[in-house]
Amino acid sequence: MDILANLALGFSIALSPYTLMLAIIGCFMGTIIGALPGLGPSNGVAILIPLTFTLGLDATSALVLMTAVYYGAMYGGRISSILLNIPGDEPALMTTLDGYPMATQGRAGDALVLSGVASFVGAFLATVGLMLLAPMLARVAYLFGPAEYFALYLLAFCTLGGMASNNQAKSAIASCIGLGIAMVGVDNSSGMPRLTGGNLHLMDGIDFLVAIVGLFAIAEVFFFIESHGKGSSIGVKLGKVTIPWKDIASTKWTMLRASLVGFVAGILPGAGASLGSFLAYMSEKSIAGDKGGFGTGVPKGIAAPEAGNNAAAGGALVPMLTLGVPGSGTTAVLLALLMTLNITPGPTLFTDRPEVVWGLIASLLIANVVLLLMNVPMVKIFVKVLMVPAWVLLPGVTMISFVGIYSLSGSYFDLLLMVAFGVLGYVLRKLDIPTVPVILGILLGGNMEDALRRAMVLSDGDALYLWSTPISIGLWIAAIAGFVAPMFLRGMLKKPQAVTD
Amino acid sequence: MASDRIFGLVILFVALGYIASATQIQTSFLSDPVGPKAFPMLIGAVAAISALVLIFKPDPDPNWPGIRTFGAILIAVIVLVGYAYMLKPMGFIIPTVFAAGILSYQISPRAIPAAITGAGLSVGLFLLFKFALGLGLVAFPKGLLG
Numbered sequence: 211m212d213i214l215a216n217l218a219l220g221f222s223i224a225l226s227p228y229t230l231m232l233a234i235i236g237c238f239m240g241t242i243i244g245a246l247p248g249l250g251p252s253n254g255v256a257i258l259i260p261l262t263f264t265l266g267l268d269a270t271s272a273l274v275l276m277t278a279v280y281y282g283a284m285y286g287g288r289i290s291s292i293l294l295n296i297p298g299d300e301p302a303l304m305t306t307l308d309g310y311p312m313a314t315q316g317r318a319g320d321a322l323v324l325s326g327v328a329s330f331v332g333a334f335l336a337t338v339g340l341m342l343l344a345p346m347l348a349r350v351a352y353l354f355g356p357a358e359y360f361a362l363y364l365l366a367f368c369t370l371g372g373m374a375s376n377n378q379a380k381s382a383i384a385s386c387i388g389l390g391i392a393m394v395g396v397d398n399s400s401g402m403p404r405l406t407g408g409n410l411h412l413m414d415g416i417d418f419l420v421a422i423v424g425l426f427a428i429a430e431v432f433f434f435i436e437s438h439g440k441g442s443s444i445g446v447k448l449g450k451v452t453i454p455w456k457d458i459a460s461t462k463w464t465m466l467r468a469s470l471v472g473f474v475a476g477i478l479p480g481a482g483a484s485l486g487s488f489l490a491y492m493s494e495k496s497i498a499g500d501k502g503g504f505g506t507g508v509p510k511g512i513a514a515p516e517a518g519n520n521a522a523a524g525g526a527l528v529p530m531l532t533l534g535v536p537g538s539g540t541t542a543v544l545l546a547l548l549m550t551l552n553i554t555p556g557p558t559l560f561t562d563r564p565e566v567v568w569g570l571i572a573s574l575l576i577a578n579v580v581l582l583l584m585n586v587p588m589v590k591i592f593v594k595v596l597m598v599p600a601w602v603l604l605p606g607v608t609m610i611s612f613v614g615i616y617s618l619s620g621s622y623f624d625l626l627l628m629v630a631f632g633v634l635g636y637v638l639r640k641l642d643i644p645t646v647p648v649i650l651g652i653l654l655g656g657n658m659e660d661a662l663r664r665a666m667v668l669s670d671g672d673a674l675y676l677w678s679t680p681i682s683i684g685l686w687i688a689a690i691a692g693f694v695a696p697m698f699l700r701g702m703l704k705k706p707q708a709v710t711d
Numbered sequence: 712m713a714s715d716r717i718f719g720l721v722i723l724f725v726a727l728g729y730i731a732s733a734t735q736i737q738t739s740f741l742s743d744p745v746g747p748k749a750f751p752m753l754i755g756a757v758a759a760i761s762a763l764v765l766i767f768k769p770d771p772d773p774n775w776p777g778i779r780t781f782g783a784i785l786i787a788v789i790v791l792v793g794y795a796y797m798l799k800p801m802g803f804i805i806p807t808v809f810a811a812g813i814l815s816y817q818i819s820p821r822a823i824p825a826a827i828t829g830a831g832l833s834v835g836l837f838l839l840f841k842f843a844l845g846l847g848l849v850a851f852p853k854g855l856l857g
Contacts, residue, residue: 385757434818622795
């Protein structure tokens with residue numbers, strides 16, 4: 211049993227007292243980040259990357275810490291959904307539909323515990339799925355040449371663009387903004403500066419962390435200035451928290467089905483956790499039928515989106531680790547973390563650095579158990595955190611972002627760029643243009659161009675080489691279908707607004 | 712309608728400018744069949760086509776905030792730009808008090824809580840970064856303490 215041996219290796223790394231402590235700290239911070247409205251997994255992880263970097267953690271420790279934060283944020287998002295009727299992050303949007311009604315019926319504690327258990331089931335099954343599927347996919351990925359990689363990157367942009375926005379032209383523009391930014395700097399193969407406008411600061415290119423923190427965290431400040439931080443007071447009472455065994459038992463099949471749906475949605479490049487929770491909720495709603503009472507605060511309506519959302523979070527790690535193509539906004543941020551740590555995701559990661567991969571998987575399992583233990587008895591502590599008013603929280607987040615980016619390079623130029631990205635992020639989100647493709651473009655632009663150029667070197671300039679193998683033809687077809695199909699499905703699949711993760 | 716059209720027009724001009732500057736990229740003797748120009752030009756072309764689609768098929772306008780909110784956001788941007796310039800020469804504490812305080816005031820316009828927030832965040836974050844995380848921040852400008 212290869213998997214068991216690998217898991218043993220992983221646990222031998224992840225169970226050291228130091229990494230265990232990092233996992234617990236990460237889970238705690240992650241839950242808080244997820245719970246606070248306006249601070250989701252993407253911007254939470256993005257702000258913490260530069261800080262982790264300056265702390266001088268080694269690759270495995272940094273990865274353990276940040277994935278714990280990532281999973282923790284997925285757990286935390288439900289707290290504000292249930293208590294405030296405001297999703298703490300995008301994927302928790304569907305949890306408000308039944309979570310808040312249940313809380314207003316005086317069962318806030320039950321809703322929190324049930325959603326915590328559903329999160330655990332979803333995340334656990336997804337981690338098991340990741341263990342089984344990722345090594346297989348890594349083996350397939352060895353067959354990928356530059357032409358296939360080019361098609362794969364295209365697929366990521368197309369499906370993400372198709373899903374993330376209600377207007378294909380807008381998501382194409384967003385991808386182009388990101389790709390265009392990625393071109394700035396010294397060209398890898400010819401060594402010549404490109405599109406820098408003679409600015410010396412731009413010779414190294416634009417650091418993706420600057421763009422991510424600007425687009426996600428700084429833009430959020432402008433949104434809170436616009437809304438004046440209104441609507442964040444707790445309207446429901448949280449009494450004594452007990453474990454609702456009956457509800458948990460009655461939703462067990464819902465959780466299993468939702469986990470499967472979420473996991474599959476998470477694997478699709480570009481689909482992400484929001485789609486996972488949406489599909490899980492909708493499929494359970496149609497299984498239950500009209501008598502199911504979805505939307506009125508039924509247990510199944512809480513269990514389904516939470517299991518789906520956390521399963522998708524695990525599923526999104528599969529393409530990220532094996533192919534280097536992230537499946538969601540947050541995994542794009544995690545990819546940024548790996549690139550900062552000089553780890554190149556892809557099939558070779560599984561053979562060259564098994565300790566990183568399996569240490570990560572083991573720490574996901576540990577983080578999941580820690581989160582369940584933390585979220586059931588300690589839920590009241592996290593509820594207290596929700597009382598932090600926006601006018602303290604947002605300036606704090608801004609200052610932490612500034613210090614983080616400043617500690618990367620020590621130059622004021624990066625800070626100015628970050629503010630510019632913040633303004634750009636505000637304008638884009640106002641116009642309903644998704645920001646995740648921008649991030650993806652900046653992260654993958656260089657690789658995508660390299661793949662194209664290497665493919666052309668191999669074929670001596672023959673463009674037909676791009677469609678020379680069945681895998682690449684399949685990926686192209688999937689890419690075009692993923693971009694075009696949502697236009698026709700839009701009438702049938704009415705999506706909740708503002709799903710960007 | 713109008714917002715999308717204006718945005719599309721801006722993107723169209725940026726894309727055309729981008730293509731124009733991509734044609735100026737120098738090629739070196741170490742060239743491959745594609746070269747350093749083609750991919751940026753391709754991106755510019757896709758962006759320009761998408762911008763045209765947006766101009767001819769715009770979505771309904773978003774709810775833009777009023778002039779006063781724009782003023783508040785503009786102030787916030789100016790403060791953040793100033794903060795970016797001040798952070799190095801002035802040390803961490805003094806610029807942070809002002810930047811955090813003003814941002815807090817823009818979100819919730821009450822002067823005294825905003826001032827307390829600014830001061831508290833400044834000192835609290837400094838202690839956190841300096842002693843708990845061990846980052847090399849400078850508290851005050853060098854000249855001040857002699």
